[in-house]
Amino acid sequence: MEDKDISRAVIKRLPRYYRYLGELIEDGVERISSNELSNRMKVTASQIRQDLNNFGGFGQQGYGYNVKYLHSEIAKILGLDRTHPMIIVGAGNLGQALANYTQFEKQGFKLVGIFDVNPVLKGVSVRGLEIQMVDELPEFIKKYQVEIATLTLPKSKALEMVKVLTDNGVKAIWNFAHTDLNLSVPSDVVVENVHLSESLMRLSYNLNRREKEE
């Protein structure tokens, strides 16, 4: 599949399509037109057709989309059709909260280990996994062929940890530390930064603007 030039905007929307199609499956809907999907998702039908055409279409004139088929095709594009061994590095509140999200596992993100730097946490059990110390990371990553590391450590520790992770073969970092890690990883490692405080600031900006308008 030729998808090298798919824009970031389309990729940003794909998981949302996947979520809505999953809801349709739960509701027992077998097929849907781009117009109906458009009404549900509050994006234009032409946007939907255009987005899905990037991946070869999937729709049939006069029939619309087969919901299960489209859902499974988007799953393949997103890499959800196979299992990704994942670890969490940083077993504080946020790390433990993410460990307890069982939904990720249903999508193929299999949590195989939780790590921290704090000896007090050693051996504490989170969802059946005992928290391990970070000096066990190199061996563990190789043994379990860890692909994804979720980084829920303070910024000060994130950078050195990234080196340990990527040196030992981790290929993807889901970063919650308050810094842009994509500027400091090897070029073959992918990073997704989640900056929660920036999200809260955008909310505050919109609240502020709304109040000025009133």
Add this chain to the structure above:
Amino acid sequence: MEDKDISRAVIKRLPRYYRYLGELIEDGVERISSNELSNRMKVTASQIRQDLNNFGGFGQQGYGYNVKYLHSEIAKILGLDRTHPMIIVGAGNLGQALANYTQFEKQGFKLVGIFDVNPVLKGVSVRGLEIQMVDELPEFIKKYQVEIATLTLPKSKALEMVKVLTDNGVKAIWNFAHTDLNLSVPSDVVVENVHLSESLMRLSYNLNRREKEE
């Protein structure tokens, strides 16, 4: 200040400027050129000038930007120059993790209450606040003039809770429930959806694509 037509993309970038300027202040940097800021942030200098011109510029030819001044001006634009009383509704792992982020408070987001539907959690203390039951919400919101509600409840409970919150005066919802709440709130309420699993899927997509390229 006339900022009604500021694009979503600029607003998305503003918190990032704010973060980098905060780091510069910590590093003792007093002024910076758009070129230096560009090198740090890995965006073009012309992008920076263009973004900041939306708000009246702030830069001086031959001097660059005064870091503290620009930081405080962006704070005002983002509404961080005043206190926003905030509650968390949903005191599970994620709700408790967010309650323990003291950084939000430094930016003016003052956590005044934590609520849940589960009686087992009643009275449990999180960062000095006792978890309350949601039937206390209407009175509490009015008494504390709550502006922002962080919603860390399952999707099934999120919708009815949104009605209680907005009926009683909450003006902004920071939504972690797995649904797009902006489609179902009154028009004067602002919503910021944080879909963690969509973020993880984007990482997976990029990982998948990278592997195909190799």
